[in-house]
Amino acid sequence: MSYDDDANMEYIENRPFDEIDVGDHAELVRTLTAQDIDAFAVVSGDVNPSHVDQEFAQGDIFHRVIAHGMWGGALISNVLGTRLPGPGTIYLNQSLKFLKPVGVGDTVTVRVTVVGKDVEKKRLTLDCLCSIGEGEPVITGQAEVIAPDKKIRRPRVAMPDLVMHRKGATFDRLLAAAQEAPPLSTAIVHPCDKTSLEGAILTRDLDLVAPILVGPRARIEATAREAGFDLTGFEIIDTPHSHASAERAVELVRQGRARALMKGALHTDEIMSAAVSKTKGLRSERRMSHIYVMDVPTYPKPLLITDAAINIAPDLQTKADIVQNAIDLARAIGIETPKVAILSAVETITPRLQSTVEAGALCKMADRGQITGGLLDGPLAFDNAISMRAVASKGIISEVAGQADILVAPDLEAGNMIAKQLMYLAGAEAAGIVLGAQVPIMLTSRADDSRTRVASAAIAALFNQATRP
Template sequence: MSAIGNRPFDVLQVGDEDRLVHTLTPEDFSLLATQAATMGAGLVDPAVAASRAFSIDAGQTGWASALMSALIAGRLPGTGSKLLRQTIETTTPARPGDVMTIVAKVTARVAEGRRVTIEVRATNQHGDLAMAGTAEVVAPKKATAAEPREDYVEEMREKGRRYRQLIEATRSMKPIRTAIVHPVDEASLRGAIEAAREELIEPVLIGPEKKIRQAAEAHGFDISSFEMVPTEHSHAAAAKAAELARAGKVEAVMKGALHTDELMHEVVGHEAGLRTSRRISHVFAIDAPAYPRALFITDAAVNIYPTLIDKRDIVQNAIDLVTALGIITPRVAILSAVETVSPEIRSTIDAAALCKMADRGQITGGILDGPLGFDNAVSLEAARTKGIVSPVAGQADILVVPDLEAGNMLAKQLVYLADAEMAGIVLGARVPIILTSRADNTIARLGSAAIALILARSRLARPPPSRT
């Protein structure tokens, strides 16, 4: 069982920051404060736990105080901290389903008494400031570790937990009318039926009617309430789905039992496709139980060997998606095999150029750094060992891979070796494209549908023109 560490006073610096992202549930408003107040010191749930040293006001600021305490007691400075005083002001009413991003930043440190001042701000999925607070704490003198509770570990390592949070965040949203392309097997029909049951989509089944009904009958599925658009074969189904999306008759497209290339050929067609001025790209939303935050990988499914200009749009698409999902100012790691710029390794040159493009406003909304190796992009310890000082290293939200081969292998390694789940979405088209795989289980398919719904209902459903 892995231990959770802290940051002693000697290693804390002004400007150090950390954060957590949490989707508020109805239970949070009654349980969050009491959970934070009663859990033992150092037993830190990144979403709700806090040290017993922090007193919690369970009134109007209960959720805010608990999340603030969770971040300070659990991460910055962490286990062994002692609260001296704190102030909290809530500015925007919070509701179940709101996705809160809470950021804590060290603004002052005084050696005498190891006193540290921390400012904390929480913003919701719309970017509205929901809470602002400050805390003065005594930072730990030395590094310590605490074993988390066994039931907490089981909860945090539950597969699909983040997808379930996304699904809960859609409860107030109207389902999106979705073209299911060539659903002639169990997996694609089951995905559509389950997503409809969760009120994420309204399926429109497109493909050979006889094959669709035979598949439904063979597996005991009731599809009588779904609209059917008959076509002769899979290619015609893909073309029809693109036509309906162009006409505004469906709000999303979901891949069924056909090859990705066959569907994407219709999506990217210059005359009859769903192109916008933004490069079309793909993002995997990875739920990796061992990683303390949601993780996104791009592009591992559409662009094989993207150019620098392609990568600009790939990065911007991912930032826009992650922001729509409630992570404000995501951290973007541009991956390569090494952390230094080398003319022999093209991906390091692209990484440096992308970071400069972000500095000049050609990429907006995120914090970029690269080139970074995978290890120091996701591990603070690895980054510190290599002496990398970066606001992204060790805490990346988005991993931008050099090419499709590297990204596809990385994503599948996480699934098969790290017990992760993988949902996918295509961005940059007129509507979200849900790319499913025969290997996807139900929760991954639901996660993809929830992402598409959130995206379609956000202002990002129609991507802005590419910046030049």
Template sequence: MSSAHSAPHGEQYLENRIFSEIRVGDTASLIRTLRPEDIQLFAVMTGDINPAIVDQEFAHSGIFREVVAHGMWSASLISTVLGTQYPGPGTILVDQSLHFVRPVTIGDTITITVTVKHKFEHNQHVVFDCTCTNQDDLPVIQGSVETLAPRDKVRRAKVTLPDVVIADRHGRYEQLLAKVRGLPPIDMAVAHPCDYESLKGPLQAAEAGLIEPILVGPEKKIRSLAEEHGFDISRFRIVNVKHSHEAAAMAVTLVRNGDAEALMKGSLHTDELMGEVVSRAGGLRTGRRLSHVFVMDVPTYPKPLLITDAAINIAPTLEEKVHIIQNAIDLAHILGRPEPKVAILSAVETVNPKIQSTLDAAALCKMADRGQIKGGILDGPLAFDNAVSIVAAKTKGIKSAVAGDADILVVPDLESGNMLAKQLEYLANALTAGVVLGAAVPIVLTSRADTAETRTASCAIAALIAHAKRKAE
């Protein structure tokens, strides 16, 4: 029995039953399906982080062999029926006796039914039989509850609850690391890891089994920093140099000599490291233009986004954009996207001779048609909203395989790209990794403000690239 009634304008109301309106035998029910996010939300609200419930790996080794809901998640739905349906608003739970018959697992559909069993005139209490069954009609919870019936008649519009987005940053971080799990660590030269985050990052990545860091910098300073923060660096190789510029040169030399398969920036300026990387005398140049890609896992987007170039090429030419796009497509292949969708961004979605980025976008799409860019589906110009929102694209009448479903966002210049990436990181809680492509090896080029988590995530991307290179060779 539901107490909600439809009003003329579609508004939903909650209406209760006071004691005199309640009849023995009356029933009310509610149906809910357990979702993964229900478990996460319940854990956040209660602080119950029992690993049998919230830790998937532990749960699969436990008694039930799968993730199960908190027992009180199902029990709380009994309260939901009583408070919102029957008797409705004003009901007060006085006592309960519940037996938990079997677990509820993700995907189970639970039917909660309450039935009036007894009424007590002297104190206006009502006892309900309660049964929760799953989709196979098997009992999950059985028992009874005693309530104080509502004293006053209430009919109120339902409150619209806010949308909840679960920003499980750690979960997304673990998913990224899982892509590399089982692969042997790669040797990575870390140039000048001489502050807390730039030392913690590679050590954390080493602990995760991603890399074997070679710490290049003033040895005394590195050891002092490790001792200050309790880092154990006893098993790692340290290459002693005097200062940051020498660290950059030595790190590049280690890569060039085959001692390392990747390079990582520590607490030195980007120009110092990249100057050595692009040096014609002894750098790490290839036939490709160097470009940077942010790999960003945004909670409000269904898949990771690759944003390029937001750190290396300031105002790339058309020819340079070809390299930037091809680098990003090749990375997308390594990350498991066989035919990534590439959105070439501008301020508008139509070609405008006064806006150079729209002309470049049109040319790049035609170049892809002619095989000058391979391995992806290109479309542009596209405004940002059209690239990531199918609703926005349809509203503007854009028919495209890329619009609303982009894997790669190609920005017009470094300024717009850097602002876009930082906005997603700081305002949208995106998990961020960054890597430079087009050199002989992947380069983890993080900001000095980046956390150890970002550095470790970037190491995971670099490791995937290095292993793909091994396989190709």
């Protein structure tokens, strides 16, 4: 008799010893994915490069990434514990012989067949076979179990969702793309602490930027000595204090010597005051705004959030510039047609809630060509913007809802809280820049580590490459 139960059944049920005959069998079919390999490596701790390192595996004996041998053994355990005999089974012994590797995309059929019964001890002996293709064996073996002596039928337990996320993978892809462009000439504004100076050195060593250090020479050199950094080859422009550093860095841009700014050990308002000066700043026809590029473990793609740092309570025209800046950045980092969700507390236009009215107006502006390059929808509540489940439950029909690339917050407070919650509650990594000036401004926090500064530099380099004449 065959017990090839559907793994998606609502209940899980066993086969007591007395109901099982020699020759009975059960099987399951599973196609190996890269995520299966990663999950098994995480749980077992087995990070043998044959399983997790594509470059290494290409030069290994099998010339491809292969599954851990015990992944197949775990599938045998699955059949024994859930199908034949099923719940209540006690594993006593298992022999396995590994005949051939299993690679990503291989479909494995796992079959256990009863070949012996010990009535006195309630034990079963089962032949175990894992095969691929037209029945080619990859694992063979034999199991000995104690079968349950009574019927068990239980609701199938809903297991938690497994989210596999390689920390930094999104930013690593951006870094690789940015390194294909020439280094971006960048004025590093007041790099007078270890973190900002290390960021300048690291981004130079990665061929992302060609840095010009702008700040008090004595303090920069003292910081380098204390940290053990070598400043050989760096251009240093000496300034007396942080305000002068910001003004001189902006002047370098106006002279064409720098194509970007990176904030060092000074307050945000100092560098932005110099940048927004009406006479000596870096204003353009568009309002400046800040965009976070976030790598969120529970979201399947990069997520841009704006504005969380510059515009406190933007009006409609400012929001239009905020949206356009974000679209331009999204396209520069490889999102061909960004999906833009204009956020509010609800998904319907409500005159008493100004953010919903402005969301509707922004969408109409996009229809009329006043905002270009992306798909806009709004107002959308946060859940409707990023969750297809929420979209389905509310019956929303939209090309943007549930799959947004860009979240446009109604004001700075909301944007800042969304970004910080994702960082501290969801483990998101964040990098960001200010756009709308004549050049991108890497507005990193003094608390940001060098990795964040590298990611911000990569984003700025990609934007510069995409927008340069």
